[in-house]
Amino acid sequence: MKLRKILTAIRDSLLNIVRHPLLTLASVTTVTLMLLLMGVFIVVSLNAGNLVKVVAQQPPVEVWCDATMTEQQQEDIAAYLAADSNVLSFTMLTPEENFEQLKQSMGQDQSALDNFDYAKLPYVYQVKLQDPDLAEAFVAQIKAFPGVTQVDMAESVMQKLTKIINWVNAGTLLAFIILLVISLFIIANMVRLSVFSRAEEINIMKYVGATNAYIRWPYILEGTLIGTVGALLSSGLVYGIYQWLYQRLVTGQSSSDLGVLAPRNFVLPLSQLAWIFILVNLGLGVLIGAAGSAMSVRKYIKV
Amino acid sequence: MIEFDHISMAYAPKAPLALSDLSFRIQDGEFVFVIGQSGSGKSTLVKLLTCEEKPSAGEVYIDGLALTQLKRRLVPYLRRSIGMVFQDFRLIPTKTVYENVAFAMEILGASRRSISRQVSMVLSTVGLRSRERALPNELSGGEQQRVGIARAMVNNPSILLADEPTGNLDPVNSESIMALLEEINRNGTTVVVCTHDREMVDRMQKRVIEIADGRLLRDATRALYGSGDKYLLDIEPAAVPVSEPAGQDQATAQPAETGQPPQNHRDKLFTSYDYYYKRKSR
Numbered sequence: 001m002k003l004r005k006i007l008t009a010i011r012d013s014l015l016n017i018v019r020h021p022l023l024t025l026a027s028v029t030t031v032t033l034m035l036l037l038m039g040v041f042i043v044v045s046l047n048a049g050n051l052v053k054v055v056a057q058q059p060p061v062e063v064w065c066d067a068t069m070t071e072q073q074q075e076d077i078a079a080y081l082a083a084d085s086n087v088l089s090f091t092m093l094t095p096e097e098n099f100e101q102l103k104q105s106m107g108q109d110q111s112a113l114d115n116f117d118y119a120k121l122p123y124v125y126q127v128k129l130q131d132p133d134l135a136e137a138f139v140a141q142i143k144a145f146p147g148v149t150q151v152d153m154a155e156s157v158m159q160k161l162t163k164i165i166n167w168v169n170a171g172t173l174l175a176f177i178i179l180l181v182i183s184l185f186i187i188a189n190m191v192r193l194s195v196f197s198r199a200e201e202i203n204i205m206k207y208v209g210a211t212n213a214y215i216r217w218p219y220i221l222e223g224t225l226i227g228t229v230g231a232l233l234s235s236g237l238v239y240g241i242y243q244w245l246y247q248r249l250v251t252g253q254s255s256s257d258l259g260v261l262a263p264r265n266f267v268l269p270l271s272q273l274a275w276i277f278i279l280v281n282l283g284l285g286v287l288i289g290a291a292g293s294a295m296s297v298r299k300y301i302k303v
Numbered sequence: 304m305i306e307f308d309h310i311s312m313a314y315a316p317k318a319p320l321a322l323s324d325l326s327f328r329i330q331d332g333e334f335v336f337v338i339g340q341s342g343s344g345k346s347t348l349v350k351l352l353t354c355e356e357k358p359s360a361g362e363v364y365i366d367g368l369a370l371t372q373l374k375r376r377l378v379p380y381l382r383r384s385i386g387m388v389f390q391d392f393r394l395i396p397t398k399t400v401y402e403n404v405a406f407a408m409e410i411l412g413a414s415r416r417s418i419s420r421q422v423s424m425v426l427s428t429v430g431l432r433s434r435e436r437a438l439p440n441e442l443s444g445g446e447q448q449r450v451g452i453a454r455a456m457v458n459n460p461s462i463l464l465a466d467e468p469t470g471n472l473d474p475v476n477s478e479s480i481m482a483l484l485e486e487i488n489r490n491g492t493t494v495v496v497c498t499h500d501r502e503m504v505d506r507m508q509k510r511v512i513e514i515a516d517g518r519l520l521r522d523a524t525r526a527l528y529g530s531g532d533k534y535l536l537d538i539e540p541a542a543v544p545v546s547e548p549a550g551q552d553q554a555t556a557q558p559a560e561t562g563q564p565p566q567n568h569r570d571k572l573f574t575s576y577d578y579y580y581k582r583k584s585r
Contacts, residue, residue, distance in 0.1 A: 002412045004412050004414070005412045008409055008412075019397060200393070200395075201395050204394075204395060205410065206379075206382070207353065207382060207387045207393075208383075208387070208406070208407040208410055208454065209379045209380065209381075209382035209383035209407075209410060209411070209458075210379060210410040211376070211379045211410075212376075212379075214410055
């Protein structure tokens with residue numbers, strides 16, 4: 001395509017926008033609302049995913065070791081845990097500490113343990129894992145260390161959490177596709193209206209010898225521009241709303257008795273997700289704007 | 304040259320034939336009226352020439368180019384060699400007179416300077432130079448049709464196809480439009496006018512192709528509109544139309560003799576996007 005034709009297409013697309021201000025406004029509003037919904041959805045699903053992850057890290061894997069294990073063996077295990085990238089954190093409880101915990105857990109009956117030889121209690125490593133999916137592999141490896149007698153893992157909890165994460169991911173994908181299709185059709189309809197009002201013009205252009213590409217490009221550019229503006233507006237809205245909510249829920253919260261469910265433990269800071277929803281919105285805005293326009297013009301272009 | 308070679312055309316497989324075994328030739332530079340009642344097949348004929356429809360049987364040739372074999376993406380290039388004039392003018396209401404004519408050149412990617420020069424020239428030809436900033440709804444019907452003709456002429460087409468150009472106009476305006484078409488024809492452009500404007504046809508006394516129920520009823524030079532022999536000045540059999548080519552050397556119209564243009568020539572037309580550009584600049 002010649003440069004002059006490209007410039008003409010850009011000029012025509014801008015003229016289309018200016019000459020049909022109400023239609024443009026309606027299209028931009030629709031895209032903005034759809035992408036706002038999409039943005040909120042992305043933000044919520046990212047946070048839900050994070051919540052599940054945080055919860056998944058809570059029930060630690062307990063590695064029980066022989067009470068008679070050597071210092072060298074202890075160091076080996078500690079070194080391994082420190083090196084494993086899936087290990088978020090770990091603490092070691094000595095037999096003494098375990099004895100104290102046991103005593104406390106017995107409450108008023110703790111005098112029964114007065115003559116108990118705590119040296120018979122095991123060393124215990126409490127390990128928090130990054131990814132519950134990899135828990136089994138971790139257990140298999142840690143069991144191979146000399147001195148390790150038993151590994152306790154809340155297996156059923158882990159499995160459930162893995163399932164929940166998978167569901168959250170699948171649900172995200174499904175809702176994402178549904179929203180995408182809906183937005184595409186809404187934009188296609190908006191553009192169809194705009195094209196319909198210019199059907200006569202397109203018809204004349206065909207008779208004068210305009211190629212399909214020549215007719216199509218201004219509309220596609222127009223759609224792309226509308227999609228981009230909608231994406232920027234919706235991103236700004238999501239950004240603003242999220243920041244406001246984040247400040248209220250996380251920064252403003254002094255104390256909490258929600259434990260792990262306290263927002264500050266899992267709500268992601270804006271800096272971590274802003275670029276995700278801005279990129280997704282921009283990509284989708286451009287895609288649905290351009291594809292919607294191309295779909296709508298196709299019908300009227302056949303003369 | 305336009306050639307209809309045993310054209311039959313139905314809009315749907317089992318629909319009645321809109322055109323039935325229609326054959327005629329129009330030489331370069333001719334002025335031809337295609338007449339017939341509504342539904343006789345005039346509009347179908349126009350649609351076949353602009354490749355809007357394809358015939359069910361037979362072949363339409365324009366300058367030896369078989370239109371049924373023309374690839375879809377090449378259709379726009381064919382249309383650039385045919386200027387179309389419509390009964391309802393078909394001007395874009397939001398564009399000025401100048402813009403309405405200029406956009407036919409913008410489509411071709413013409414430079415701003417050549418657009419300005421050419422548009423001013425055709426607007427002068429149709430006598431609307433002074434109204435170039437007006438919008439179509441500020442013009443009379445006759446003036447709007449002049450803009451339509453200017454738009455059809457601006458790319459120097461070899462054929463001007465007018466579908467009921469005076470259908471919406473009063474006799475005075477019709478007269479001036481026809482005079483304009485005649486002048487365009489005198490400059491070498493083939494002009495085909497579909498009409499049922501009886502007075503116009505009778506006054507102009509040009510070649511008349513009459514279609515009734517999709518069949519060729521008569522093909523006569525210097526004819527009148529009326530149906531029946533008493534109206535005819537002379538009758539020519541359809542197969543051997545007598546043409547009035549303006550400055551046309553009969554010897555150059557080789558394809559007319561054989562009915563088939565040379566194969567290599569046609570191949571060249573099909574394979575080259577640039578064909579229409581080249582021909583225009585010739």
